[in-house]
Amino acid sequence: MAKAEVEVITSERRRRHWSRADKERIVAAALQPGATILGVARAFGVHSSQVFRWRQQLCGKETPSPGFAAVTIAADPHVATARTQGLIEVEIGAETKIRISGSADPAIVTALIAALRAGSR
Template sequence: MAKSEVEVITSERRRRHWSRAEKERIVAAALEPGATILGVARACGVHGSQVFRWRQQLCSKPTSAPGFAAVTVAAEPPVAAARTQGLIEVELGAETRIRISGAADAATVTAVITALRAGKR
């Protein structure tokens, strides 16, 4: 299969440069009803994978640039205050765990454990 047209690149660049307008024109032609990307690529003298890449670049949603989030560094609580608050951790079987931090009265803890046991039956 012989091509009737040959392109000779005489610049120092070895690769062909496509402007954004040319890329948009080729991608638009490939998106026409009944057109195939490979058919349009052959007609324009481009490799099919290049047209797929251009379509991905031109038709994808723009992503926001990564940035920094505002962060506030809080001071650690005093050690004495952390000890007075307390922590209760109860495991009922392998799947149920409850963690209560801070001040909790015995009636509340008993009610929570009773409710969890009733739900396991």
Template structure:
């Protein structure tokens, strides 16, 4: 005779249905500063990907928005000294970061006409 172990399953574990309020509460708890989302999911008995899916459904996509960033133009630096204040040679830098491409970096003296041409070319390329 062989000794065989048999496991009897007496109930069917069904999928839990959480209310919208429960989902909102869990998403809000996961978005608190210093809180680890996987810990919140583990405590609730759900997978962390489910928590992120709920966050996307409730809050909308969190991807980077397309558009131009704010730019700040600073006055030319001056050398401290006599009242004539000799101007330092102007220099500049332009850095453009694309969503799906490498960065474009222009250093040195930035001519306004060149800057306009770069922006126009990027705008035309984005419309394609």
């Protein structure tokens, strides 16, 4: 049989008071790689919504990532061959580049757009 820990509150104050240090310790545990809010909340005996609130108070509100990114059109030295063969090139950030050469099949272009939309969410 598992032992359960019970906290008895004998004072008139019915709510537990968490010090700022305790809140910071719990939020820091929740920010560790691989940690989940629910797991941390259970480990410290607090409701998960309280951990979310403390994280918001201590770390600030999360700003949503922008839906659109800046686009730069650069001259390509292979433009002459690309015009005759067909070329679609999409760059996302500095590391991701998608290039479709040859005749652009509408199904491939549609799949590319769907993948980009799914990845931006």
